[in-house]
Amino acid sequence: MAASHEAQVLTGTASDLDHDAIVIGAGMSGMFQLIRLRELGMKTQVFEAGTGVGGTWYWNRYPGARFDSESYSYGYSFDKDLLKEWSWTEHFAPQPETERYLNLVADKYDLRRDIRFSARVTAAAWDEARRGWTVTLEDGSRHSSRFLITAIGALSAPTMPNFPGMDEFRGESYHTALWPKTPVEFAGKRVAVIGTGASGVQVIQEVSKTAAQLTVFQRTPNWCAPLHNAKISPEEMEEIRSRYDEIFKRCGETFSCFLHTPDPRNTFDVTPEEREAFLEKLYSERGFGIWVGNFKDMLTNRAANEEISRFVANKIRQRVKDPKVAEMLIPKDHGFGTRRVPLETNYYECYNQPNVKLVDVRATPIERITPTGIRTSDAEYEFDIIIYATGFDALRGAFDRIDFTGKGGIKLKDKWADGATSLVGMLVDDFPNMFMLLGPHTALGNIPRSIEYNVEWVTALLRHMQAHGKTYAEARPEAVERWMAHVMECAVGLLSMEVDSWMTGVNRNVEGRQKRIVARYTGSAPTYRAWCDEVAAKGYRDLTLA
CATH class of the missing domain: 3.50.50.60 (FAD/NAD(P)-binding domain)
Structure with a gap:
């Protein structure tokens, strides 16, 4: 005993x-x-x-949901056999593929017998x-x-906004993070998307392809950069598989565990011509390099941050045909990289389509959700579907x-x-x-x-x-x-600490989340x-x- x-x-x-x-x-x-x-x-x-299993990749099944880390840097590294067995089909895998991957892991280890x-x-x-x-x-x-x-x-x-009348809308409504398993049809429909964060950017790209009319309600424009996704051929996957040890070693050494890490140079260590060429190179490459692989002082030196912000703003102006719409899409209250940077595929080009309209809700706030749509301070819109891309607490x-x-x-x-x-x-x-x-x-x-x-x-x-x-x-x-003293010390001097975002603990849709704090580890x-x-x-x- x-x-x-x-x-x-x-x-x-x-x-x-x-x-x-x-x-x-x-x-x-x-x-x-x-x-x-x-x-x-x-x-x-x-x-x-x-x-089912999968967490993020179970709940977030909205159209366009995918990684913005390279697939082969994202999966589990602990099981060599699993690395040999699984093949990624895209450099940035879409949600259905990731969910299949995690179900394979659950099957392989018979995990469901201990999951309720x-x-x-x-x-x-x-x-x-x-x-x-x-x-x-x-x-x-x-x-x-x-x-x-x-x-x-x-x-x-997930957080929902606090608009009056949300329960009265007679059409379909969805939060991106609570998306149904059954398909949602947009063809021939009038669709509203509220929010232009990472999930909003992804869903807008997809809905704009088939919706009769898409109206985007934007409160805070975000700096976005190209994803440059591509398919992975079987031959390329074999080559990637041969480098897994190197890939995961690299992730273990970089600042944020991505394949990218800050350039050792400061922004003004190089000539203007060299700087422009380097930024062009980053803008043309896959993934987060332009955010986390940029000059090392980009997120601490205000003048350096103004340089990259100017560069990306000009890219937006080049890609969006209507100058007024382009200016609406360029952030004026924060610099590039000081909030999370959504990665996109033809996001800005969506606004060149005749079926897409952008509404600035800072200029014309949403007053209420009506039984037939959305009423702002200067207009009333009718919709069949409202998508809340309003993020998370x-x-x-x-x-x-x-x-x-x-x-x-x-x-x-x-x-x-x-x-x-x-x-x-x-x-x-x-x-x-x-x-x-x-x-x-x-x-x-x-x-x-x-x-x-x-x-x-x-x-x-x-x-x-x-x-x-x-x-x-x-x-x-x-x-x-x-x-906690170390956490606070790491945040000193970061330009991101001057910006309202989830990274500084601010969420206007949640009571008590209006004050900036050191909400995350920034070392x-x-x-x-x-x-x-x-x-x-x-x-x-x-x-x-x-």
Whole structure:
């Protein structure tokens, strides 16, 4: 009996707890974490709100949804056989292909037997007496575990605008992140798209091809750059496959885990002719190079940022025939790269089509949604379909939608009222045995690369705890303070900190999200990993282990 109890404690299981670990979410991070927890011998349950695996690539099935990281830098790297087995068909894979890929992974590892679908978590509370977590689902059922791991994503809590009359519209309406599985037909329809962020840009490109009339309601124009997507031939895929070690090594070395990283030169280290040629080169190349592979001072030096902004503004003027429309599409309140840069394919050319109209809602605000369409301050429009491309309550939103309660009844939402705090973005003091795979202040960028690192870090911590007979882990407050001081220091001097965006915690559609904060980690991914590695190398002294 005693020996049996000792074995239970070492694996993190007590007889009165249902599971060793509960994972919230079956996207890329939840799936990989499940694989690693099984290897530790932990009895694990994953709760997923959707009816299938894939997370981002399950929910975001709107027309045009695709990667803006190169496909071969985005997939899992941990399984050599999987890398040999799977072939990408495009440099930037569309949503259906990515969803198929993740279902293949679920099949290969038989993940679904430990995943409960249509199971939305509404609350999670620390139980001091049992030293574990009680998780409550939307159906009212309760489930307990020693450890709780959140795999809920950084961009997974969709937000809707607050226009009067939204429930009165008699046509079809959709949010891009809550798109139906059944096809939506646009041919011959009058369609409105509200929003011109990354998802808005992608959906506008597709809807404009067939809609009888597309009206785009834009509040904040964004700087967009060409994606330059292309098909991957079987021969090219074989060549890519031969370079996977090199590709993932490169991702591990770059600032944001992309294949691109800042140029070592400053903007004004070169002649105007050399600068223009370099920017032309970046504008003609695939992916995020023009954003994250530009001159190293582009995001900190105001004059340098004005140079790249001027260059891209001129590109927009060249591509959009109507000068008035072109000026409407050029941001005036922020410089290039200081907000997330959507990548596009003929986005600007859409506005040259006779079936596409652009409405500036700063000049003529939307007053209400009517039963037949949208009324602005100067016009009334009739629509068959309204698409809300209004984005997410980023970084914190998915956490706020679950009632997390830690030690002494403290609510995570209250603890983070003035901004999220953490230790390396993965632990929060007062919330023992809770690990966040994509919590605020983890290194983002090319997210799957961050996911794999963070899952491995959490797994190593749990393995360490097993080896030393520990079943309790909590971030020390002084360690949280040191980490947050580093997070704040990294943000000093960034032009992006002067701009309202989800990257500075601002969302006009969410109450309490109007003040700019350091909402994300802005240091490099290698610096982030070095900090995390040091926490582990010092025997996790930044944590209370018991």
